[in-house]
Amino acid sequence: MALGWKLVIDSANAPTLADFWAEALGYEVEDPSALIEQLLAAGHLPDQAVIEHRGRKNFRGFAAIRHPDDPFDATSGVGKGRRLLFQDVPEPKTVKNRLHIDVHSDPGGLDDLVSRLETLGATRVNEVNKGPAGHWWVMRDPEGNEFCAA
Structure with a gap:
């Protein structure tokens, strides 16, 4: 049985890097704002875990893009197919990518x-x-x- 996957890329600024790759590949930036609003309203997410980027709420330190033809969850914005997830890390890139x-x-x-x-x-x-x-x-x-x- 084939497994689902996503490629995770370390970043210094996840939303900005997601914007670049979405444009480069013709993908869509995932919009988790509806889920974030629900989590904030229920008290399950602190305000400091959220940022605003291009007029939408995002999880601090994370952003993802998905292929526009693949299915996605309408509430969370999470793609169910080809995806790239960008996650902020504290250390800078220092050597050539292995992938x-x-x-x-x-x-x-x-x-x-x-x-x-x-x-x-x-x-x-x-x-x-x-x-x-x-x-x-x-x-x-x-x-x-x-x-x-x-």
Whole structure:
């Protein structure tokens, strides 16, 4: 039996990094504000556990994005399919990622993809051209996490 999963990414500013990746991938930022309102009203969540980001309530230190075509829970906003969860951690990134995302362009669209990602805040690190094995760019998101644009 196949297992469900989500990719969790450490961050310094989860909501901002979620915004970047939502734009980069065409995903939707999850909206937990209805759940947060319920938890606050019931006294199950302290005010200091909540922040406001782009006019919506979020759990402090967490933000998630989901594929727009996948199902999600309407109350919590939590996706039930392809998701990325960003969680704030106290320590900064210090070494190369052991796991990374590959973002794929349409055929012949690598230059446009890389340019679009740069306008969102990504930076180019290294161009890789392996001939018939592929051509891609190693890039960094706004917090320095490596990923590939191919």
